[in-house]
Amino acid sequence: MDQKGIGLMEPILKGRNLVKRFGRVTALDNCDFDLMPGEILAVIGDNGAGKSTLIKAVSGALIPDEGEIFLEGEQVKFQSPIDAREEGIETVYQTLAMSPALSIADNMFMGREIRKPGWRGKYLRQLDRKAMETMSRDKLNELGLMTIQNINQAVETLSGGQRQGVAVARAAAFGSKVIILDEPTAALGVKESRKVLELILDVKSRGIPIILISHNMPHVFEVADRIHVHRLGKRLCVIDPKDYTMSDAVAFMTGAKEPPAEAA
Amino acid sequence: MSQTQHFETSAAGSPDKVAEFDYKASFGKRIQNALHDTPSLVPMVVLFVSIAIFGLLLGAKFFSPFALTLILQQVAIVGIVGAAQSLVILTAGIDLSVGAIMVLSSVVMGQFTFRYGLPVEFSILCGLGVGTLVGFVNGWLVAFIKLPPFIVTLGMWQIALAINFLYSANETIRSQEIDEVAPLLHFFGETVKIGGAVFTFGAIFMVLLVLLLAYVLRQTAWGRHVYAVGDDPEAAELSGVNVKRMLISVYMLSGLICGFAGWAMIGRIGSVSPTSGQLSNIESITAVVIGGISLFGGRGSIMGMLFGALIVGVFTLGLRLLGADAQWTYLLIGVLIIGAVAVDQWIRKVSG
Ligand SMILES: Nc1ncnc2c1ncn2[C@@H]1O[C@H](COP(=O)(O)OP(=O)(O)OP(=O)(O)O)[C@@H](O)[C@H]1O
Ligand SMILES: [Mg+2]
Numbered sequence: 001m002d003q004k005g006i007g008l009m010e011p012i013l014k015g016r017n018l019v020k021r022f023g024r025v026t027a028l029d030n031c032d033f034d035l036m037p038g039e040i041l042a043v044i045g046d047n048g049a050g051k052s053t054l055i056k057a058v059s060g061a062l063i064p065d066e067g068e069i070f071l072e073g074e075q076v077k078f079q080s081p082i083d084a085r086e087e088g089i090e091t092v093y094q095t096l097a098m099s100p101a102l103s104i105a106d107n108m109f110m111g112r113e114i115r116k117p118g119w120r121g122k123y124l125r126q127l128d129r130k131a132m133e134t135m136s137r138d139k140l141n142e143l144g145l146m147t148i149q150n151i152n153q154a155v156e157t158l159s160g161g162q163r164q165g166v167a168v169a170r171a172a173a174f175g176s177k178v179i180i181l182d183e184p185t186a187a188l189g190v191k192e193s194r195k196v197l198e199l200i201l202d203v204k205s206r207g208i209p210i211i212l213i214s215h216n217m218p219h220v221f222e223v224a225d226r227i228h229v230h231r232l233g234k235r236l237c238v239i240d241p242k243d244y245t246m247s248d249a250v251a252f253m254t255g256a257k258e259p260p261a262e263a264a
Numbered sequence: 265m266s267q268t269q270h271f272e273t274s275a276a277g278s279p280d281k282v283a284e285f286d287y288k289a290s291f292g293k294r295i296q297n298a299l300h301d302t303p304s305l306v307p308m309v310v311l312f313v314s315i316a317i318f319g320l321l322l323g324a325k326f327f328s329p330f331a332l333t334l335i336l337q338q339v340a341i342v343g344i345v346g347a348a349q350s351l352v353i354l355t356a357g358i359d360l361s362v363g364a365i366m367v368l369s370s371v372v373m374g375q376f377t378f379r380y381g382l383p384v385e386f387s388i389l390c391g392l393g394v395g396t397l398v399g400f401v402n403g404w405l406v407a408f409i410k411l412p413p414f415i416v417t418l419g420m421w422q423i424a425l426a427i428n429f430l431y432s433a434n435e436t437i438r439s440q441e442i443d444e445v446a447p448l449l450h451f452f453g454e455t456v457k458i459g460g461a462v463f464t465f466g467a468i469f470m471v472l473l474v475l476l477l478a479y480v481l482r483q484t485a486w487g488r489h490v491y492a493v494g495d496d497p498e499a500a501e502l503s504g505v506n507v508k509r510m511l512i513s514v515y516m517l518s519g520l521i522c523g524f525a526g527w528a529m530i531g532r533i534g535s536v537s538p539t540s541g542q543l544s545n546i547e548s549i550t551a552v553v554i555g556g557i558s559l560f561g562g563r564g565s566i567m568g569m570l571f572g573a574l575i576v577g578v579f580t581l582g583l584r585l586l587g588a589d590a591q592w593t594y595l596l597i598g599v600l601i602i603g604a605v606a607v608d609q610w611i612r613k614v615s616g
Contacts, residue, residue, distance in 0.1 A: 061501075061502055080501070080506070081501065081502050081503075081504060082504050082506060085504055091502075093502055095498075095499070095502075096499070097498070097499040097502035097503045098496075098499055098503070099491065099492040099495040099496055099499055099500060099503070099562070100495055100496065100562075101491060101495045101562045101563050102488065102491055102492060102495065106488055106492075107503070110488070110489075110492060110500070110503040110504055110505060111485075111489075111503055111504025111505050112504060113485040113488065115485075124479075124483075124484075125483075125484045125485070125486070126483045126484065127483055127484060127485060127488070154300070
């Protein structure tokens with residue numbers, strides 16, 4: 001087994017030579033990316049390093065200008081987030097992607113609503129609100145978000161942290177192949193962050209790999225199996241948190257220290 | 265790494281409930297919340313209060329089945345066009361071309377029947393098709409070329425109106441001819457009488473249409489997506505809504521409804537006239553705004569639009585029966601529009 005712990009396994013999600021430009025800004029500069037089955041991969045990097053752009057490229061939220069993406073060895077060309085979702089890739093975007101005026105249940109089931117059984121669902125296309133509310137409540141309870149009083153509450157009446165909790169619960173509930181979390185604990189309190197970390201480990205124990213973008217080094221070092229260090233639009237190196245300290249990681253990602261040759 | 269986590273253990277024994285303090289909302293706050301949940305409440309109250317006031321002032325002259333159903337007849341067209349307008353405005357758009365599409369559709373229905381001698385059923389289908397097609401062009405320009413809806417429909421208003429005049433050669437088809445050759449064009453003008461109450465098919469259609477759309481918007485995935493797109497299109501796209509397809513379907517449906525409005529208008533005014541319905545776009549926007557639908561999209565209910573249209577109808581008839589100058593109607597409607605938007609802003613503050 002080599003230093004990165006990859007061994008002979010095929011990555012479940014793989015990016016090669018990804019390029020994305022926004023006008024004169026190159027957000028992704030021939031970036032490579034590998035996510036192994038069952039692992040928690042942390043992605044760290046400075047603000048503006050291109051982390052969000054990278055995960056948007058692999059989740060269909062934007063189409064890379066160049067490069068290839070492979071899911072379980074097969075090349076995929078996602079045209080929209082819906083395509084990625086259909087392949088079992090769920091994402092919590094940094095902006096959370098919620099409709100503020102709609103309820104928690106509406107948001108949890110956006111784009112995959114459950115219809116009533118029988119003719120009312122089939123011919124009248126009526127939604128099964130009860131079922132969606134119950135499922136939403138269960139998922140939020142699992143996450144320990146008991147502070148939400150009413151599942152029909154509009155999302156805009158929730159606090160920033162509660163919104164983040166709902167977004168994480170949504171991804172965890174529906175992700176079947178890969179779950180991507182872009183700074184899922186950024187707005188969360190101590191207890192809620194802990195719940196999300198527990199949820200991440202729980203998802204991992206179900207065998208689903210996770211991509212975790214975070215600026216919180218203690219969190220990253222606690223849960224990650226490998227750390228992808230992103231710098232200036234590309235992967236600088238991948239390190240094993242057991243072999244390096246947090247200060248090493250920060251030094252690599254800020255450019256204060258050269259990464260070791262074998263990790264590059 | 266574990267020593268950095270010690271501070272978390274101090275939170276371990278804390279109770280699981282957070283922020284469940286005894287919430288004693290003030291009266292104003294409670295109203296604000298109720299309105300946030302049911303935005304059509306204000307126009308509903310305004311409607312019933314104004315009916316009551318005019319009823320008191322005018323007595324049986326106003327408060328009769330005949331007068332009240334007359335209002336319904338008079339707002340039928342605005343209500344149908346307003347339904348189309350509501351859909352578009354809920355997606356944070358606006359459709360200035362509704363009136364022009366309506367007239368164009370009615371002219372197609374009339375001319376196809378009379379100029380080419382086509383079966384009237386087929387002509388009506390063509391009229392509805394033309395409305396849908398114009399709506400599709402609007403939707404395509406908004407969704408794919410990403411032009412602002414205001415600009416697209418401002419242009420389409422002129423284009424559809426010009427085509428309407430060029431094609432019809434400014435020719436009116438008289439009511440008598442229609443009755444003889446193609447009475448189906450007058451379908452929505454037919455009436456059912458129950459006691460003193462007179463319901464035109466147009467008015468009944470309008471009410472049924474609004475009820476149907478209210479169901480679709482609340483109870484189906486498509487309806488929820490309309491709100492999501494109006495709320496925040498980017499978030500909707502990321503959370504799995506095909507925003508482009510949604511926008512196109514909304515503008516097409518709007519065009520189709522305007523086609524029906526064109527048919528209903530023939531029943532209402534009797535003739536097919538290319539100069540009719542010129543104010544429909546403004547009247548429909550007025551109904552939508554008074555009805556409490558937010559021009560910023562994503563908020564409001566189509567029932568509110570119906571109440572808004574009825575409020576205008578009640579004021580118009582009530583003031584006329586009182587013998588007041590028609591300008592008073594416009595003045596009061598102006599006040600209502602500004603008031604409605606002020607209420608909308610206040611409701612939004614629930615989240616802020
Ligand atoms: N939609 C966009 N239009 C133009 N430029 C963009 C867009 N999205 C990202 N960028 C640019 O691409 C670069 C990378 O942005 P990205 O959001 O991927 O960074 P990030 O690593 O996620 O940063 P952060 O840690 O602050 O979230 C930045 O320079 C940003 O300005
Ligand atoms: Mg980011």
